[in-house]
Amino acid sequence: MGLFGKKRRDLEDVAALIEAIDGYRIGRNVDPKRIRAMLDERWDLVKGALGGSGGRKKLERVLEFMVNLPARDPSATRWSKVFLVVRLTLRVTIMLFVVALGLSVWGHPMAQATLIAATVLLYFVLVARWYSLVKLEEFYTSKAREQPGKDRTLKAAVESLVRLLAGELEREGTPPKRYRLHLFKDDYEGVRILKGPGILRETYLAEVVVHG
Secondary structure, three states: OOHHHHHHHHHHHHHHHHHHHHHHOOOOOOOHHHHHHHHHHOHHHHOOOOOHHHHHHHHHHHHHHHHHHHHHOHHHHHHHHHHHHHHHHHHHHHHHHHHHHHHHHHOOOOHHHHHHHHHHHHHHHHHHHHHHHHHHHHHHHHHHHHOHHHHHHHHHHHHHHHHHHHHHHHHHOOOHHHHOEEEOOOOOOOEEEEEOOOOOOOOEEEEEOOOO
16 A cells, blocks of 8 residues: 555544544444554554543543443343344345345246335334434433533544544645544534434534644
8 A cells, every 4th residue: 555545544544533433422332442443553643632542541441431331221221222123124124125126127926025025124124223323312412411521531532533634634735525524413623514414314414624
């Protein structure tokens, strides 16, 4: 990989870190091991923004805390399980659509029935997914109010990485639109919100503000 390719990968990973940490604020958690792996790979680049080893340890403790939060509440545990089942069911639904398409191509009499079943299941999955995520977001929002320090740590990490990304883009002369962000929260400094959530998009579309 050339120098340009490495720099592009660096910036893509910084953007991915921003999105991942933002997701923790409302319970859209990725595996903390993935975060650690990304930090390990790009540590020389991001360590200053995150406050060195001490800042990293603090961030990782908060990430682990957020991941384990649902286990402390029966309702949150239930909705977490519902979301996992729904995610699996969505894969089954996609397979049903593929089967229905194949049956249709072959002229099989079960094609229409399979398509109807897949469509009904898809509606059910989408509604169940939306509702379970709403309940989980409500849970994490309430916990953020109870322990505002955890949320502040996550927000501060995002804003520090946003400043890092903006600085790198400015130095390279790269337009921010090449590294647009999909965020669940819109309260960050240094970020310009381009679009809000919609029917087909559950996140804000944003880009970092580059000066100069």
